[in-house]
């Protein structure tokens with residue numbers, strides 16, 4: 001596999017960008033490889049600067065559920081840009097986007113657009129603190145809600161990958177306001193609520209964990225959180241930055257029929273452009289400036305280009321609900337193939353999947369939370385990852401991330417992936 005141009009670019013990047021990348025997980029550090037520098041993408045495929053073609057299961061970390069460079073999204077961006085790229089003033093597209101989100105996620109009565117998932121979650125926490133007059137929050141070990149200070153406590157995603165779940169630079173005074181429970185363990189949440197009663201503003205959760213690898217909620221877990229929050233007047237925040245419009249048109253809250261008080265969104269709603277959003281109950285959202293005293297702002301929030309891409313994406317998804325059936329069918333085919341391969345090689349590695357999100361954990365014990373996810377053999381993952389990349393399969397470069405399918409991954413792509421999987425496992429696993 002040719003890598004000279006990526007290696008040269010990476011050397012240049014390392015001189016002027018920390019770690020050579022603009023987001024840590026892209027550095028391929030945990031798999032000890034030079035990251036391929038991507039030149040272009042179309043449908044289910046990406047090409048790097050050395051001309052290598054890959055079937056892409058990163059999908060830009062989730063946004064590209066319809067595949068890369070979808071013609072209708074590209075056209076929407078091109079047409080909108082001709083009329084200007086940013087005005088710093090309200091536009092019709094923002095009203096359309098807000099209307100689409102409120103229609104597709106009925107728990108959201110009002111929504112504010114921001115520019116990233118991090119901005120969405122940090123604003124939602126501030127809002128919950130203002131609404132309740134309380135300061136503590138509960139998050140879950142291994143869940144990742146972006147890089148705002150309050151969340152870099154036992155965080156997942158890149159923080160877990162690089163073993164810095166608690167980042168330096170976060171003031172102790174603020175960190176102490178973040179309590180950490182165990183995902184899928186209602187008892188751990190009950191204990192925190194009991195010992196901090198009337199001090200907890202919010203519980204924030206990825207309803208399907210995606211940032212310690214894919215971990216579905218155990219039956220009753222989300223309903224238990226809902227009941228606890230209702231009983232103790234705690235704001236329940238579903239961080240659906242990954243799951244929103246991914247696992248269902250109404251997100252995880254529709255899939256599991258749980259109504260959060262606030263929801264944070266990102267990724268898919270931007271159609272591949274920088275967008276985040278937070279929304280929920282009107283009585284809470286109306287506290288946000290300028291209708292209320294809770295300040296939050298953004299120069300490029302609701303940017304016309306991002307709104308055009310996002311509106312096109314949501315319009316396609318809402319008018320063609322069959323995409324979810326296609327995603328489910330393809331995911332099942334991939335899941336059956338992976339399980340069949342594992343059976344043939346006699347390894348009971350754990351495959352967790354919900355809809356078009358999945359993670360193959362290199363451990364033979366069930367993965368239910370941060371602790372069990374961490375039992376995975378990261379060095380074995382690294383060997384597997386490298387072999388899959390060599391075979392033209394571009395997976396998330398970390399055991400603690402989720403792989404994504406798009407509607408344009410063909411049966412042939414999936415079969416090529418399964419063939420590569422067999423070769424990569426045989427080459428990586430000792431028997």
Ligand code: KE4
Nearest residue numbers: 023061116117118144145146157241242266
């Ligand atoms: P951004 O600030 O990266 O747009 O969103 C933060 C965020 C919030 N909530 C959830 C559930 C998320 O998964 C994320 C970001 N996801 C990671 C991938 N696991 C982004 C990839 C990266 O950090 O480069």
